[in-house]
Amino acid sequence: MEARIEKIKQQLQSQDYKLTPQREATVRVLLENEEDHLSAEDVFMLVKEIAPEIGLATVYRTLELLSELHVVEKLNFGDGVARYDLRTDSSKHHHHHLICVQCGSMEEIMEDWLIPLEERLEQEYGFHVIDHRLDFQGICRRCRESRESDE
Amino acid sequence: MEARIEKIKQQLQSQDYKLTPQREATVRVLLENEEDHLSAEDVFMLVKEIAPEIGLATVYRTLELLSELHVVEKLNFGDGVARYDLRTDSSKHHHHHLICVQCGSMEEIMEDWLIPLEERLEQEYGFHVIDHRLDFQGICRRCRESRESDE
DNA sequence: GTGTGTGCAAAACGTTTGCACTGGA
DNA sequence: TCCAGTGCAAACGTTTTGCACACAC
Numbered sequence: 001m002e003a004r005i006e007k008i009k010q011q012l013q014s015q016d017y018k019l020t021p022q023r024e025a026t027v028r029v030l031l032e033n034e035e036d037h038l039s040a041e042d043v044f045m046l047v048k049e050i051a052p053e054i055g056l057a058t059v060y061r062t063l064e065l066l067s068e069l070h071v072v073e074k075l076n077f078g079d080g081v082a083r084y085d086l087r088t089d090s091s092k093h094h095h096h097h098l099i100c101v102q103c104g105s106m107e108e109i110m111e112d113w114l115i116p117l118e119e120r121l122e123q124e125y126g127f128h129v130i131d132h133r134l135d136f137q138g139i140c141r142r143c144r145e146s147r148e149s150d151e
Numbered sequence: 152m153e154a155r156i157e158k159i160k161q162q163l164q165s166q167d168y169k170l171t172p173q174r175e176a177t178v179r180v181l182l183e184n185e186e187d188h189l190s191a192e193d194v195f196m197l198v199k200e201i202a203p204e205i206g207l208a209t210v211y212r213t214l215e216l217l218s219e220l221h222v223v224e225k226l227n228f229g230d231g232v233a234r235y236d237l238r239t240d241s242s243k244h245h246h247h248h249l250i251c252v253q254c255g256s257m258e259e260i261m262e263d264w265l266i267p268l269e270e271r272l273e274q275e276y277g278f279h280v281i282d283h284r285l286d287f288q289g290i291c292r293r294c295r296e297s298r299e300s301d302e
Numbered sequence: 303g304t305g306t307g308t309g310c311a312a313a314a315c316g317t318t319t320g321c322a323c324t325g326g327a
Numbered sequence: 328t329c330c331a332g333t334g335c336a337a338a339c340g341t342t343t344t345g346c347a348c349a350c351a352c
Contacts, residue, residue, distance in 0.1 A: 018351090020307065040342075055309040060342060076227060080317085081341070098278045107276070113268050118287070125258070126292030127249045135284045136269070141277030169326095171332065191317080206334040211317065231342085232316065308349075318339070327329085 001031060011069050025051040026062045030072060030086050037075055037083040037106060077106070077135065100140035107140065152182060162220055176202040177213045181223060181237050188226055188234040188257065228257075228286065251291035258291065 008027055009019040019027075029046040030038070038046070044059045063084050066072040075083040077099060098107040118129045159178055160170040170178075180197040181189070189197070195210045214235050217223040226234040228250060249258040269280045 016306095018306075022308075041340095053309080057310080057343075058308060061307085064343095098272070098276065100278075107278075109276070114285075117264050121249070121287060121289075125249065125260070126295065127251075127258075127287065127289050128295060129287050129289040131288040133284070133286045133288075134265075136272060136278065136280050137282045137284075138272075138278050138280040144277065144279060167331090169331075173333075204334080208318075208335080209333060212332085215318095303352100305352085306350095308347100310346095310348105312343105312345080314343070315341085316339100317341105318337105320337080321335090322333105323335105324331105324333075326331095 004031060008066075008071055011071055012065075015069060017065065017069075022047075022051060022054050022058050023062050023065075025054065026059060027066070027071075030066075030084065034086055037077070037085055039081040039083050041081070043084065075133075096134040096136070098136050098138065098140065100138065100143055105140055105142075155182060159217075159222055162222055163216075166220060168216065168220075173198075173202060173205050173209050174213050174216075176205065177210060178217070178222075181217075181235065185237055188228070188236055190232040190234050192232070194235065226284075247285040247287070249287050249289065249291065251289065251294055256291055256293075 005019075005024065005027055009024075012019050012023070025047050026043060028050065029043055033042075033046065036042070040056075040060055040063055043063065044054075044056050047054050047059060063072060063074070063082075067074045067084070070087060072084045073087055075085055077083065077097070095111070096109045096113065098109065100106070114132055114134060118132070121127045121129055156170075156175065156178060160175075163170050163174070176198045177194060179201065180194055184193075184197065187193070191207070191211055191214055194214065195205075195207050198205050198210060214223060214225070218225045218235070221238060223235045224238050226236055228234065228248070246263065247260045249260065251257070265283055265285065269283070272278045272280055
């Protein structure tokens with residue numbers, strides 16, 4: 001935990017940004033909730049517990065900054081709020097999401113299934129892939145087991 | 152064109168909705184700009200040229216309605232606005248997007264590369280896929296040919 | 303002191319809603 | 328006379344911005 005904060009501190013400093021107490025509190029919240037996809041509001045409420053004097057704008061500014069530095073990834077699941085994920089150190093953070101349209105749950109698949117596709121894109125389309133997003137909308141196992149369909 | 156409007160009219164009527172002049176104007180704009188991914192505001196401005204008295208709320212309501220009827224698909228590319236695409240009659244409209252982070256252009260790939268993955272999801276994860284979204288961010292061919300990299 | 307970073311409040315943004323009105327069955 | 332559909336304006340929730348202040352170097 002401390003080591004990871006230290007690392008992020010260095011990432012900031014390498015671009016002449018400081019790890020202020022507010023930024024550190026924000027990062028800690030992200031670290032403590034790595035499993036979730038927190039919205040800015042979520043982060044704000046959690047940060048308030050650690051550092052009650054922080055302002056919402058600061059949280060937004062911090063998340064934006066961390067996003068630019070590729071410390072977090074800004075996600076958009078089409079529900080009207082941006083969500084923020086810490087980028088895992090390892091690999092290129094290419095995972096996929098299963099979004100249940102019934103219960104709203106979200107599951108992650110950590111495998112990257114798209115590498116062959118990306119190679120095809122480079123060759124057939126001349127498109128150099130930096131990142132991708134693959135989300136599936138559907139019905140999760142739990143919901144399937146307790147309903148008859150309507151879509 | 153007229154045939155396609157007629158078809159949409161029937162889709163509406165089958166659910167007891169009417170193809171009002173405003174709705175028709177909206178549909179015409181969508182048909183005439185099938186290649187683009189128009190935002191509600193885009194649609195509004197284009198509809199105004201045909202039917203200047205229309206209100207933005209009506210456009211939103213129409214797009215929402217068409218979306219519910221699966222006449223259009225509501226897309227989200229994470230740029231803060233919803234975009235709307237006519238669903239092509241054929242197939243399940245499973246295509247993918249190449250979004251250039253340099254020039255903002257967007258190209259569509261009409262092939263569906265994910266069918267094998269969806270089968271895996273059903274079997275390994277018990278997740279029933281209704282729809283998916285696959286977007287690649289990167290540098291398009293045109294931009295690549297006229298720059299040195301920085302990302 | 304000069305700077306970056308901050309809190310607050312106000313603004314901006316896309317979108318939705320309330321409401322009175324209209325126009326066709 | 329209904330009642331779905333509409334235009335307008337106001338409300339909404341998220342995000343951004345302006346500005347004066349704080350605090351580190």
